[in-house]
Amino acid sequence: MSDVPLYAVFGNPIAHSRSPQIHSGFAEQLGDAVRYDARLAPVDDFQGGWRAFVSEGGRGANVTVPFKQQAAVLADQLSDRARQAGAVNTLMVGDSGEVIGDNTDGAGLLLDLKRLEAPLADARILVLGAGGAVRGVLGPLLATGPSELVVANRTVEKATALAELFDAMGHIRGCGFEAIEGTFDLVINATSASLAGALPPLPEILFNEGALAYDMMYGATPTVFLQWAQRHGVRCVDGLGMLVGQAAESWYLWRGTRPDTTPVLEALRADLR
Template sequence: MSAAEAAPDRYAVMGNPVAHSKSPRIHGMFAEQSGEHMVYEKILVAEDGFAEAVAEFEAAGGMGLNVTVPFKGDAWALADSLSERAERARAVNTLIISDAGLYGDNTDGIGLVRDLRDNHGVPLAGARVLIVGAGGAARGALPSLLEEGPAALHIANRTADKAEQLAAAFADAGTVTGGGYDALTGGFEVVINATSAGLHGELPPLPDDLLAEGAACYDMVYADEPTAFVRWGRDHGAALAVDGLGMLVEQAAESFFLWRGKRPETAPVIRALRPA
């Protein structure tokens, strides 16, 4: 049987909800670019059914999975082995299925870094960086952000002690501090919103003098219209204020590379997904 006649290799994204996911379209474009014989679907998983769903997918010959909310912690616990960045993030968004078992990685942070650094020209080395929020999205981004060598990274959260605990967990990797919103003072060159508040049109309480001159504001969520945080950045003089669509494509490209050994071109995919 020729490769063209063979059944395509199976990949999927698992989440709840998952209907809105752009991942099948992204990986479809990557496969077309690189000539890879594969299919990629989305699978809605019951909130208590992640391990069972992965076992079923593996038994049916599936070769790899992306994992989205709320299962990244479950995937971290389920994996037989982990990359260093997934271990530190305590979250997995990419699973490789092989005879050796389940290998878990986290490509969210590298997706964020590549979008900021490579696509938007935002220097992270030596920068004063603020992450707004101390949940799973922030934790997933921290390993890759700190590898870039920022001068200082501060985590701000509604609950100050949660930010302080997260900062302490990464204190060995750089100058990392944490605190509440009420203690925020200005001068940050890169501000990353790692909360989902913007999807609901809400904003954390940010001071008007938060941004250094020429600062970049980056929202890790994405939407067809500018998010509340992107609008805030533009209103407060940010040189760049963008959402996380590029991060979505870049983290997918890293997953694709882990699965297929080929690095796809991301720029045409981002252009295709961005509403006119």
């Protein structure tokens, strides 16, 4: 067993993951020697993969598709934000060997939005989609004190159920795409439509002056949603900064230090180009 602390990202598939590059960048920046692997776990045996990792001396891991719910079941303890999200993207081994599950997606999004000086407090925020990624970010978004947060989804029931789940935290409501009303200061696309090159059915008048359009997906070229938003003359940003931000939060949980996300984000962006 090596003295170098061992971390990893688990997923299936996993070869595409940027996490090893991100965490290597953090380690170099902070002068902290760690080993970080990408691990392909069997779809039907995530727990076995995790146990093998821990037996090698693994101290913590990021968890991506399709294992976030399985990671929540595996954990002996869940943070408040992991319970709120209903999913775990960060695991760590505690001092007594217990497995602790956390979710850093919302923190990663907020870190990036604050870097961008996005409108948050007293803003009208629209979130497109009602999947697991949305559930993980609604709590942190509501904690910034928007005047209203609207969750819009193709399946209305999913949007309204999510809104009801977070109703105690602030002004939030769910609706279908066709029921979106008014204009917004921040519009976040969290639908999978970007992956398919599709655009949710959105009203032509959607943005306030000075609004920000944010897509959780990222790529070498703007997503269809961001291309549409650009035609409406608003500032447009993809989700690469969220990816780096959630990784930085995981690093902090494991190592107790906070990396500067900017140089790592710039290096990733250059690679994408």
